[in-house]
Amino acid sequence: MKIVVCIKQVPNTNEVRINNETGTLIRDGVESIINPDDLNALEEAIKIKEARQDVHITVITMGPAQADSALREALAMGADEAILISDRVFAGSDTWATATVLSSAIKKIKDYDVVFCGRQAIDGDTAQVGPEIAEFLGIPQITYVKELKVYDDKVVATRAYEEGSFVIESKMPVLLTAIKELNEPRFMDLRLIYKAYSEEADCKVWSAEDIEVDVTQIGVKNSPTKVYKTYVPVKEFSGELINGNPKDVAVKCVEEINNLNLI
Template structure:
């Protein structure tokens, strides 16, 4: 079984600050991490590898050369192979263009059974790339996966697709694209052997635009149909309110009424 996991290196949003004059992220000094949902996707691929024989896990990312650090972390966790898509022609790609590039890379990899993506990236929160890849490649897709069972003998997967107040049980033949959410699992730590042996001694494959069969008019900044018009931090004004009531019980009752009015309770 061949599994490909698409990951993205993102700025740690716990450390991100906004330049209020320009409306852009201040990236200087901000550490980069593997996107959290992508890490759940990787963990699920590794779990399948632990439970079944002859499973090969490839990790795929698009980004600048420093994105190799995310791939090294994935290798240290247990992935078998890592591919970096890096080229100036990819710069400025929106979700459409990014999915176009990743789809071309998946075409080049070929013969995969499962493609994993995270639900969404914390630096964009669009949840679009995974479904777009599935559409470009003509793959069935199950999004928001919170539980997964893989049945290699019958060439199918059975997944719980989370919704607001429960989940659907969805079955699909492979190959299939799945997007993972944090409820799916708890990502493992890198192993010592993985850090010092696997990550440092496994060659990371690099592909540029010349290695892919891709329409150049559909990638990069010029090929992106969407753009960010403005980024800003919303201002919040908190106003206090004094609850009326002759006794503490009356005030508590009024408090509960206000909470219900706001659908907090």
């Protein structure tokens, strides 16, 4: 069985800063992490590998050279192969263009049975890339997977939604998007860290030419989504300090709550 896991390196959202002139994220000096939902996707792939003897996990990401560190972390967790898809022509790609690139890479990998993605990335929160990849590949998709059973030629997944869940069966190949309820991602394996961060690690780099992607469908100029403005919301806090003995303070608090119609 061949499993492909799509991951994304994202900035730690607690430290996001925006360049006011360009409207882009300032990544210098900001910690980068593997997108949390993608870790759940990777963990599930590794669990399948542990339960079977014939599983090969390939992890892919599209991004700049620094995204190599995310791939090596995935190798240290238990993936078998990592591929960085990196080219200047990819810069500024929206979800449609990103899915175009990733699906082209997956087509080059060939003979995949399951493609895993995280539900959504914390820097965009669109939840679009996974489903778009499935559409470009022409394979079924099950999103928001919170439970999964894998058989020889099919999967049975429990798909979460606002008011409950569905149990859905699909033949392979299939694309699945993972949510945090699916599992608890593991830490890197001490036995694998040295190999993952060595020059001998199976970590490839593919360009646009390598994956034979249509360059008229990628990059900022060819992305159908146009961002008008990007900014960090300003958080404003206001309040009133009430002094006095505990009884008077309690009475005053109740009065204020009543005035605000909160009870």
